[in-house]
Amino acid sequence: MDFPGLSLTEADGQIFLRGQPAPGRAPVDEAALRALLSAAGYGDCLVLDEMLAAAVQDCNVKTSPFVLQVAERRDAPIVVLVDGDEMQAWVSVGAAQGGRLADFERVLQALREHGVIAGVDSALVDSLCAQQPVERVLVAQGVPAQDGIDARFEELGAQAASRAPKVNADGMIDYREHGAISLVEPGQALMRRHPATPGVPGFTVRGAELAPKPGQDAPFAAGLVGAATSANDPNVLQSTTAGLPVRVPCGVNVEPVLQVAEVNLATGNIYFDGTVRVAGDVIQGMKVQATGDIEVGGVVEGAQLEAGGHVIVRGGIIAGAFAKAGCTVAARFVESSTVDAGNLIAVDDMVLESTLVSRDQILIGLKAPQRGKLVGGKAQAQKWIRVPYLGSDKGGLTHVAVGVNPELELRYKLLAERMAQEKENETKLDKLVQQLTKLGDPKGMLPKVRAAWQMAIKQWGASMVERNEIDALLKQARTARLELTQGLLGEVALQLGPLQLRLRQRYGVGAFSVDPDGAPIFTDAAGKAYPVKP
Numbered sequence: 001m002d003f004p005g006l007s008l009t010e011a012d013g014q015i016f017l018r019g020q021p022a023p024g025r026a027p028v029d030e031a032a033l034r035a036l037l038s039a040a041g042y043g044d045c046l047v048l049d050e051m052l053a054a055a056v057q058d059c060n061v062k063t064s065p066f067v068l069q070v071a072e073r074r075d076a077p078i079v080v081l082v083d084g085d086e087m088q089a090w091v092s093v094g095a096a097q098g099g100r101l102a103d104f105e106r107v108l109q110a111l112r113e114h115g116v117i118a119g120v121d122s123a124l125v126d127s128l129c130a131q132q133p134v135e136r137v138l139v140a141q142g143v144p145a146q147d148g149i150d151a152r153f154e155e156l157g158a159q160a161a162s163r164a165p166k167v168n169a170d171g172m173i174d175y176r177e178h179g180a181i182s183l184v185e186p187g188q189a190l191m192r193r194h195p196a197t198p199g200v201p202g203f204t205v206r207g208a209e210l211a212p213k214p215g216q217d218a219p220f221a222a223g224l225v226g227a228a229t230s231a232n233d234p235n236v237l238q239s240t241t242a243g244l245p246v247r248v249p250c251g252v253n254v255e256p257v258l259q260v261a262e263v264n265l266a267t268g269n270i271y272f273d274g275t276v277r278v279a280g281d282v283i284q285g286m287k288v289q290a291t292g293d294i295e296v297g298g299v300v301e302g303a304q305l306e307a308g309g310h311v312i313v314r315g316g317i318i319a320g321a322f323a324k325a326g327c328t329v330a331a332r333f334v335e336s337s338t339v340d341a342g343n344l345i346a347v348d349d350m351v352l353e354s355t356l357v358s359r360d361q362i363l364i365g366l367k368a369p370q371r372g373k374l375v376g377g378k379a380q381a382q383k384w385i386r387v388p389y390l391g392s393d394k395g396g397l398t399h400v401a402v403g404v405n406p407e408l409e410l411r412y413k414l415l416a417e418r419m420a421q422e423k424e425n426e427t428k429l430d431k432l433v434q435q436l437t438k439l440g441d442p443k444g445m446l447p448k449v450r451a452a453w454q455m456a457i458k459q460w461g462a463s464m465v466e467r468n469e470i471d472a473l474l475k476q477a478r479t480a481r482l483e484l485t486q487g488l489l490g491e492v493a494l495q496l497g498p499l500q501l502r503l504r505q506r507y508g509v510g511a512f513s514v515d516p517d518g519a520p521i522f523t524d525a526a527g528k529a530y531p532v533k534p
Contacts, residue, residue, distance in 0.1 A: 002528060003022075003026070003028060003032065003036065003059075004022040004025050004061065004195075005020035005021060005022030005025060006019055006028070006036065006043065008024075008036065008037065008040045008070075010042075011181075013070050013072055013073035013098075013099065014071075014072045014073075015037070015042050015045055015069065015070060015071040015072060015073075016067050016068065016069050016070070017036075017055050017067070017068050017069075018065070018066075018067050019035070019058060019059055019062065019066045019068075020056075021062070021063050021064065021065070025059075027530055028056055028059040028060055030052055030053065030056055031058060033052055033055060033056060033059075033070065034047065034052075035516070036355075037070070040262075042071055042098065042249055043096055044090070044096075044097060044098040044100030044147040045072060045073050045074070046072055046073070046074045046097040046098065047070065047071045048069065048071060048073060049513045051068055051069055051070050052070050052071075054068060054411075055068045055070050056122070057106050062218050065473045070409060071098075072097060072098075073097065073098035073099040074096065074097035074099045074131055074150075075096055075099035075100040075101075075102075075106075076093055076094055076095060076099065076100065076101050076102040077093070077094040078091060078092075078093055078094075078095035078106060078107060078110040079091070079092040079093075079210040080100050080110050080111055080113075080114040080116065081204070082114055082115070082116060082205060082206070083091065085204070085242075086142065086204035086205055086206050087115070087141065087144070087204055087205065088095075088138060088140065088141050088142070088205065088418040089111065089116045089119075089120075089138075089139060089140035089141075089205045090136045090137060090138050090139065091107060091125075091128060091134075091136075091137050091139045092109070092113070092130075092133075092134065092135050092136050092137070093107070093129075093133050093134050093182070094127060094130040094133050094302055095132070096131045096132075096245065098408050099127070099371045101132060102128075102132055102301035104122075104125055104129055105127055105369055107125050107128070107129060107139075108125065109118070111139070111140065111458040114352040115206040115207075115523055116140050116205045116206060117138070117176075117205075117206065117207045118142065118180055118203050118204065118206065118207045119140045119141045119142050119143065119204075119509070120139060120140045121138075121139055121141075121202065121253060122139065122336065122432050123432050124137060124138070124139045124208075125139055129327050131163075133448050139249045139300060139513060140205040141205065142200040142202065142204040142205045142210070142331075143203055143210075144202055144210065145199060145200065145201055145202035145210040145211060145212035145213075146199050146200040146202070146212055146291070147212050147215070148197040148198050148199035148213065148214040148215030149194075149196060149197045149213060149215045150196055150215045150216045150217075150218070151194060151195055151196040151215065151216065151217045152192060152193075152194045153191050153192070153194070153220075153250060153251070153285065154191065154192045154193075154194060154402070155190070155191055155247070155252070156189040156191055156192055156236075157184070157188055157190065159182060159245075159410075165265055167331070182245070182247050183242060183243065183244060184242065184244075184254060184259060185239065185242050185245065185506065186239055186241055186242055187238055187239065187240075188238060188239045189230070189236055189237075189238050189251050189325050190227055190237045190238055190239055190245055190252040190254070190346045191220075191236070191237040191251065192218075192235060192236050192237075192356055193220060193235040193236075193473045194235070194236070195217060195235065196214065196215030196216055196217035196431045197214075198214045198215070199211065199212025199213060199215065200212055201216055204267050204375040204395065205409040217428055217487070218250050219250070220237055220248060220250055220251045221248060221250040221251035222239070224248070224251045224252070224253055224256065225253040225255065225394060226239060226240055226241045226243055226253055226254025226255065227240060227251065227253060227423050228240050229441055230460045236527050237251060237252060237393050239254045239267065240254070240256075241254055241255075241256070242256075242295070243255050243256045243257050243274065243275070243350055244256075244274070244292065244320050246273045246309070252433075255274040255291075255292040256272070256273065256274035256275070257274060257275045257276075257277060258270065258272045258274060258275070258276045258277070258290075259276075259277045259279070260276070260277070260278055260279070261278075261279050261280055262265070262278065262279070262280035262281055262282070262285065262298075263278055263281075263282040263283065263286045263288055263303070264281075264283045264461070265283075265286075266284075267286075267480045268289075269286060269287040269288070269289075269298055270288045270289065271289045271290075271508065272288075272289070272290045272291070273290075273291050274290065274291060274292050274308070275290060275292035275293045275294070275295070276288055276290045276292075276293075276295070276299070277297075277521075278294070278295065278296045278297060279296045279297045279298075280297055280307065281296070281298035281300070281301065281308050281315070282296055282297040282298045282299075282300045282301070282303040283301055283302075283303060284301055284302035284303065285302060285303065285318065286303045287288050287303065287305075287306075288303070288304070288305050288306070289305075289306045289311075290306075290307050291305075291307075292307065292308060292309050293307055293308075293309040293310045293311070293312065294306075294307040294310075294312070294325075295310075295312045295314075296312070296313045296314060296315070296316045297314045297315070298314065298317060298319045298320045299313075299315035299316050299317075299321045300313050300315070300316070300318070300323065300331075300337075301321060301323075302318075302319040302320045302321050303321050304321070304322045304323075305321075305322070305324070305325075306323075306324045306325075307324070307325045307326065308326045309325065309326060309327050310325055310330070311324070311325040311328070311329045311330070311332040311341075312328075312330050312331075313329075313332065314332060314335065315331075315334075315451055315504070316331060316332050316333040316335060317334045317335075317337045317339060317354075318333075318334070318335045318337060318368075319335075319336060319337070320336055320337060320475030321337040321338075322337065322338045322339075322340075323337070323338070323340070324340040325340075325341050325342060326342045327342050327343050327344070328341055328342075328343055328344045328345075328346060329341040329342070329344075329345050329346070330345075330347075330348075331346075331347045331348070332347070332349055333347060333348065333349040333350050333351070333352075334350075334352070334354045334356070335351075335352045335353065335354060336353050336354060336388075337355075338351065338354065338355045338356075338357075338475075339354065339355070339356050339357070340357045340358075341357070341358045341359070341360075342359050342360075342362065343358070343359060343360045343361070343362050344358060344360055344362075345358045345362045345363070345381075345429070346359070346363045346365040347362075347364045347366065347372075348365075348366050348368060348372075348526050349362070349363070349365065349367065349368045349372055349376070350368070350371065350372055350373045350375070350531050351364055351373070351374045351375070351377070351379070352373075352375050352376060352377070353375065353376040353377045354377045355377055355378045356377070356378070356379040356380065356381075357380045358380070359381075359382055359405065359407075359462045360381065360382055360383050360384070361381055361383055361384040361386075362379055362381045362384070362385045362387075363384070363385075363386050363387075364386065364387040364388070365377075365387060365388040365389075366487070366526040369388050369390075369485060369486070370388065370486070371388070371389075372386060372387065372389065373387065373390070373489075374390050374391075374398060374400070375387070375391060375395045375398060375490070376386045376391045376392070376395050376397075376398055377394050377399070378400075378401070378403070379399070379400050380401040380402075380404060381402055382398075382402070382403065382404065382405045382480065382481070383402070383403075383479075383480050384402065384480060384481055384483070385400060385481075385483065386483040386485065387483070387484065387485070387487045388484070388485045388486040388488075389484075389487060389488075389489055390482075390484055390488045390489065390490075390492055391488055391489050391490030391491060391503075392489050392490040393489050393490045394490070395490055397491050397492070397493055398484055398490065398493070399492075399493045399494055399495075400489070400493070400494050400495070401491045401494075401495035401496075402480040402481060402495070402496060402497075402512075403479075403495075403496055403497035403514070404497065406460060412467070415466060415467055416461060416467075418463060418529075419460065419464070419467065420512075422456065422460045422463055423460055425456050426453065426456040426457055426460055429449060429452055429453035429456055430453055432453075433446070433449055433450050436449060443453065452531050455480060456533040463484045478508045479513070480496070480497065480514075481511045481512060481513040482494065482496070482506070482511060482512040482513075483510075484507060484509060484510055485509060485510040485512065486508075486509065487507055487508045487509060488503060488506060488507040489506070491503065492506050494512060494531050496512060496513070496514050496520050497514060498516065499518075499520050501520055501532060501533075503532075507522060508524065508525070509524065509525040510522050510523050510524040510525055511523050512532065515529070519531060520532040
């Protein structure tokens with residue numbers, strides 16, 4: 001339909017309706033004006049609804065010329081969103097309304113206006129320009145800083161022994177067969193140190209550099225024995241003497257190794273700073289003491305062994321013998337003897353009428369689960385005792401204690417007494433400081449008293465830390481258990497932490513422990529728990 005006196009013009013992307021009075025012109029409505037815009041090539045432009053309504057009224061009632069803007073060209077809108085940590089930036093592109101589409105340069109300019117200058121993916125920007133409109137496209141990503149790697153130490157050549165206990169997911173110390181001692185010669189490479197790395201800087205999408213955390217460096221341990229850094233490479237540790245390599249934190253010690261055929265009256269007692277290897281037996285009345293390990297290929301009969309590391313006896317420990325180790329004592333069998341270990345007692349076969357004390361675990365029947373047994377005597381461990389058969393219907397009473405550590409309990413008692421004294425001393429000093437502050441200090445005692453008071457607070461705080469550590473160890477003891485892999489055969493006096501029990505009935509495969517309420521229970525192989533009467 002033709003509307004005389006009405007025309008459209010454009011200036012700077014704005015579309016104007018020009019109206020002249022035209023007698024006899026048909027009434028104009030919004031649909032007519034939209035059709036006029038479309039016919040003039042402005043159909044894709046943004047129509048200004050309020051102005052269009054005003055134009056309809058002017059067209060129908062005004063008797064003088066008028067000009068009104070009714071539409072405009074709108075470029076495709078570009079919205080940039082940057083996340084809070086400035087590590088990602090997204091772009092959304094809306095539809096153009098008679099204006100320009102979003103091209104590569106416009107998108108980059110929008111990013112720059114929002115400070116996004118780094119990590120921009122040009123291929124993605126090209127892609128979104130070809131697909132517009134698009135919603136929330138990730139076009140820029142920062143790069144996190146890569147923290148440095150701590151210094152690490154790589155063993156070279158012969159595998160060094162480690163005396164630190166390895167605990168598996170079940171809490172059991174990983175006992176493995178100790179093979180022959182692996183010796184090294186002077187000049188042999190033992191360990192390589194890989195220094196810490198500084199890390200790699202990162203950046204945000206706004207170009208801010210992200211500093212990495214440098215790795216923690218560590219030198220070879222000071223005071224290593226039998227080892228020194230290589231003259232050709234300060235990051236290589238090599239042996240300076242022949243002996244047994246023993247892994248320590250940040251290094252390897254090379255302990256001297258004394259090898260003898262047998263310990264008897266001809267050799268005399270042995271006191272050695274290092275490791276002692278006895279090919280045969282250690283006979284009645286003899287003594288072997290070593291700061292490292294003691295390995296005996298035969299039997300220890302009525303003799304004494306004391307090692308700072310492990311005691312490994314390929315045969316048995318019998319006839320009133322005594323074996324003590326800072327770490328593990330392992331033997332084929334034990335009879336009428338005493339064994340004391342810092343971490344673990346491991347017996348391949350059986351233990352008869354002996355005393356076993358371990359600060360951690362006792363494992364019996366490792367290589368003979370069908371005949372392994374603990375009969376008579378006493379066995380005490382803080383965390384765990386595992387044995388195939390316990391007690392004997394033909395033997396005497398067998399004493400077993402788990403979840404007890406007399407040394408730790410004594411230490412706790414003495415610490416509690418000391419803390420009470422420290423607290424009393426701190427309270428007295430606190431009162432004296434307050435008195436001197438309030439009443440005056442004519443003799444100038446306040447600085448010294450305040451210093452003594454602060455020292456008392458530090459001492460008491462250190463004791464608190466120690467008490468918490470002991471509490472944690474004692475809490476572990478409350479989860480202790482006695483495990484039977486075959487069953488109970490004879491009368492047993494069992495101590496579970498503070499609980500004293502006398503077991504007289506038969507039990508099969510299962511474990512004795514204490515439930516969360518502190519009551520003794522026996523859990524069978526099917527996982528069903530039964531109360532145990534004291």
